[in-house]
Amino acid sequence: MFDDFFIRALIAGIGVAIVTGPLGCMVIWRRLSYFGDTLSHSALLGVTIAYSFSINISLSVFIVSGIIALLLLSLQKRTKLPGDALLGLLSHSTLAVGLVIIGLLTSIRFDLMGLLFGDILSVTIEDIFIIWLGGLIILGVLYFIWKSLFAATVNYDLAAAEGMKPDSSNFIFTILLAGVIAIAIKMIGVLLITGLLLIPAAMARNLSSNPRQMIALSVIGGILSVIIGLFSSLEFNTASGPSIIVAALVLFILSLLPFKRSSALQR
Amino acid sequence: MTENNISLVKLDNAGVYKSSKWLVRGVSFEISKGQIVTLIGPNGSGKTSTAKMILNIFQTNEGIVKRNTEKVAYVPQKINIDWTLPLRVVDFMRLTNNISHAQIIESLTLTGVEKLLNNEIRNLSGGEFQRVLIARAIAKDPELLVLDEPVQGVDFNGEIALYNLIKNISDKLNCGILLISHDIHFVMSATDHVICLNGHICCSGTPSAVAKNPAYIKLFGEHTTSTLSLYEHHHDHSHTHDGSISR
Numbered sequence: 365m366f367d368d369f370f371i372r373a374l375i376a377g378i379g380v381a382i383v384t385g386p387l388g389c390m391v392i393w394r395r396l397s398y399f400g401d402t403l404s405h406s407a408l409l410g411v412t413i414a415y416s417f418s419i420n421i422s423l424s425v426f427i428v429s430g431i432i433a434l435l436l437l438s439l440q441k442r443t444k445l446p447g448d449a450l451l452g453l454l455s456h457s458t459l460a461v462g463l464v465i466i467g468l469l470t471s472i473r474f475d476l477m478g479l480l481f482g483d484i485l486s487v488t489i490e491d492i493f494i495i496w497l498g499g500l501i502i503l504g505v506l507y508f509i510w511k512s513l514f515a516a517t518v519n520y521d522l523a524a525a526e527g528m529k530p531d532s533s534n535f536i537f538t539i540l541l542a543g544v545i546a547i548a549i550k551m552i553g554v555l556l557i558t559g560l561l562l563i564p565a566a567m568a569r570n571l572s573s574n575p576r577q578m579i580a581l582s583v584i585g586g587i588l589s590v591i592i593g594l595f596s597s598l599e600f601n602t603a604s605g606p607s608i609i610v611a612a613l614v615l616f617i618l619s620l621l622p623f624k625r626s627s628a629l630q631r
Numbered sequence: 632m633t634e635n636n637i638s639l640v641k642l643d644n645a646g647v648y649k650s651s652k653w654l655v656r657g658v659s660f661e662i663s664k665g666q667i668v669t670l671i672g673p674n675g676s677g678k679t680s681t682a683k684m685i686l687n688i689f690q691t692n693e694g695i696v697k698r699n700t701e702k703v704a705y706v707p708q709k710i711n712i713d714w715t716l717p718l719r720v721v722d723f724m725r726l727t728n729n730i731s732h733a734q735i736i737e738s739l740t741l742t743g744v745e746k747l748l749n750n751e752i753r754n755l756s757g758g759e760f761q762r763v764l765i766a767r768a769i770a771k772d773p774e775l776l777v778l779d780e781p782v783q784g785v786d787f788n789g790e791i792a793l794y795n796l797i798k799n800i801s802d803k804l805n806c807g808i809l810l811i812s813h814d815i816h817f818v819m820s821a822t823d824h825v826i827c828l829n830g831h832i833c834c835s836g837t838p839s840a841v842a843k844n845p846a847y848i849k850l851f852g853e854h855t856t857s858t859l860s861l862y863e864h865h866h867d868h869s870h871t872h873d874g875s876i877s878r
């Protein structure tokens with residue numbers, strides 16, 4: 365019924381959405397959306413390095429984004445620049461450096477649009493394997509640090525005082541963010557990854573009254589966005605990343621409609 | 632009071648240096664099991680910083696904090712729950728531990744807010760949230776309980792009830808309590824050891840000894856010791872927390 369590449373894209377996309385659901389909620393709760401942007405822009409640098417040394421793209425992106433993440437964490441403690449200025453500086457610098465290097469690498473043909481906005485045609489069996497295995501590892505680690513991370517999200521002092529070791533879970537979470545960007549980059553593209561983290565989680569917030577519900581709805585929203593997005597990408601011949609994000613946006617707008625919800629009437 | 636001299640935490644000349652100034656320094660005291668130690672002092676005198684040293688939130692820049700227990704519960708002075716986080720009271724109660732539903736209900740009942748179990752935290756009033764914070768700390772069954780102005784925003788009758796509760800907890804759980812409070816009446820009547828801070832320890836000792844200390848009188852003024860009288864609200868009935876009357 366469908367071409368193989370489309371089935372591959374669907375399997376890969378659903379895998380990505382399952383991982384971005386819980387991580388996206390954390391990003392929203394911790395107000396890290398700009399941080400996520402910075403990491404995903406730095407992914408372009410990772411991609412160019414992957415092409416230059418012909419290593420695996422996800423691995424290269426994970427390493428580069430991870431380094432940028434750690435750099436950010438240490439810079440935030442040391443510089444007097446406000447957090448958002450620092451993020452903006454690194455975000456655009458890494459994007460620009462990545463683009464310049466791509467320009468220099470004239471010997472290799474690049475699908476720049478595919479890098480920036482995602483390309484479903486490019487998803488291979490190997491990518492599916494990386495997404496699902498990487499995704500499982502990310503979710504496993506997240507599950508392991510969840511209690512500590514969640515306590516630190518609610519209140520750092522409380523978590524620190526009551527032995528939840530918030531610093532180490534913050535650190536690990538940052539690495540996980542780099543990981544999710546690494547596995548999502550082929551599907552969504554550098555510029556729009558944060559969208560898939562944020563928009564389904566924001567939609568879920570409108571409909572939920574406890575953290576678990578919000579995570580579940582965020583995963584469902586993400587999967588729906590991927591499915592609807594990919595079908596419309598195929599139908600209208602649009603780039604996969606923007607199509608998925610538009611689908612997520614439509615779901616978000618629907619979640620704002622004033623349905624009569626019992627949760628709103630409680631209390 | 633049951634003072635059995637098992638030291639829970641001991642500070643020796645401890646101090647914190649942050650943003651190029653000493654928040655507090657030269658602090659030495661000890662909290663034992665079953666003991667209520669209170670910190671009093673003006674704003675910015677280092678009360679919260681001292682508490683944070685004990686809780687390992689701040690590292691000391693000089694001196695030593697020696698803590699002999701990991702069973703610690705904390706009621707911070709201020710918590711802002713982000714709007715984006717849908718958090719119910721029941722979720723919040725389990726934030727740093729896995730306690731049973733029965734324990735949650737029991738603690739919330741002690742502070743009079745058991746009906747709020749499934750409400751979202753951000754919809755609570757300031758006083759209700761304080762009660763939830765205290766309930767969460769008690770539910771942990773701690774050995775050391777640190778309370779930073781725990782009754783702020785609580786109504787007048789609730790304040791007295793909660794202070795009585797704190798006193799009862801220290802007897803019942805036999806835990807050590809560090810209390811930061813502006814309520815001189817409670818401090819003077821119900822606590823074992825008072826420490827008067829103003830960037831350093833001005834004076835300390837039993838409440839009656841501190842009240843006579845010139846350093847204390849200079850900080851708080853004569854009127855707090857002599858003319859303080861507590862208005863008592865006499866009822867022929869009592870209210871449950873939500874305002875309904877129970878005789």
